[in-house]
Amino acid sequence: xxxxxxxxxxxxxxxxxxxxxxxxxxxxxxxxxxxxxxxxxxxxxxxxxxxxxxxxxxxxxxxxxxxxxxxxxxxxxxxxxxxxxxxxxxxxxxxxxxxxxxxxxxxxxxxxxxxxxxxxxxxxxxxxxxxxxxxxxxxxxxxxxxxxxxxxxxxxxxxxxxxxxxxxxxxxxxxxxxxxxxxxxxxxxxxxxxxxxxxxxxxxxxxxxxxxxxxxxxxxxxxxxxxxxxxxxxxxxxxxxxxxxxxxxxxxxxxxx
Numbered sequence: 001x002x003x004x005x006x007x008x009x010x011x012x013x014x015x016x017x018x019x020x021x022x023x024x025x026x027x028x029x030x031x032x033x034x035x036x037x038x039x040x041x042x043x044x045x046x047x048x049x050x051x052x053x054x055x056x057x058x059x060x061x062x063x064x065x066x067x068x069x070x071x072x073x074x075x076x077x078x079x080x081x082x083x084x085x086x087x088x089x090x091x092x093x094x095x096x097x098x099x100x101x102x103x104x105x106x107x108x109x110x111x112x113x114x115x116x117x118x119x120x121x122x123x124x125x126x127x128x129x130x131x132x133x134x135x136x137x138x139x140x141x142x143x144x145x146x147x148x149x150x151x152x153x154x155x156x157x158x159x160x161x162x163x164x165x166x167x168x169x170x171x172x173x174x175x176x177x178x179x180x181x182x183x184x185x186x187x188x189x190x191x192x193x194x195x196x197x198x199x200x201x202x203x204x205x206x207x208x209x210x211x212x213x214x215x216x217x218x219x220x221x222x223x224x225x226x227x228x229x230x231x232x233x234x235x236x237x238x239x240x241x242x243x244x245x246x247x248x249x250x251x252x253x254x255x256x257x
Contacts, residue, residue: 032051038116074248075248075249078244079201081192081204081243082189082228084240086236086237088237089235091134092137100235101139104170108168108170113165120165122135124177127182127227137176140174145167146188147191148184149188167180185225185226185227186207186223186225187205187207188239190204203245204245210243222245222246223246226242227240228240
């Protein structure tokens with residue numbers, strides 16, 4: 001995710017990457033893109049073909065999910081929360097970065113590398129890989145991040161994952177791609193329920209609840225998060241989000257007994 005012309009060229013020429021929507025909590029595709037970048041540098045044609053096949057299948061699964069789930073009408077909302085998040089957002093031209101970001105470019109270049117020294121894959125824009133204005137970065141005081149987001153980052157740092165680098169913190173300021181909001185959408189959306197006494201709302205701040213995959217015929221609950229709106233004036237953006245828990249009709253009736 002470094003601000004390097006070579007990496008921007010890689011993004012521009014990756015037609016596949018331009019077409020998939022970022023899914024929160026799904027690091028599989030970005031990991032494959034990172035491996036593909038290294039394979040292309042080494043010229044390993046067999047590995048390149050294998051990785052492209054894996055990416056094709058992963059993207060197809062995201063973009064064309066099976067929509068034939070039975071019992072969709074049985075799902076009823078048990079609880080939901082909404083929240084807003086305000087920050088600055090900038091399109092970054094590597095040759096002429098905005099002054100609000102330029103002072104941190106050198107340090108961001110070093111942070112946004114893989115542990116092996118390669119380019120960290122760009123996590124994308126909000127609901128697509130690349131915005132029409134190009135590479136964009138969100139800037140906000142670190143302490144203004146939702147508590148759950150900061151705790152997630154601290155956990156990644158303790159575990160040493162590469163995801164720990166997606167949110168860079170420099171002199172008390174956080175920098176990250178818009179796709180990171182999508183990646184952690186449940187944590188951003190549920191920022192208002194920290195410490196809530198409501199048991200259902202308490203489940204909305206547990207990221208793992210949103211990573212259980214599509215509901216099956218045996219599922220009794222499902223969690224989801226989505227954007228309600230984004231308003232940008234100049235370089236200020238306000239994002240409105242929601243997270244919810246739904247249960248099957250029978251499960252809801254039992255919970256109310």
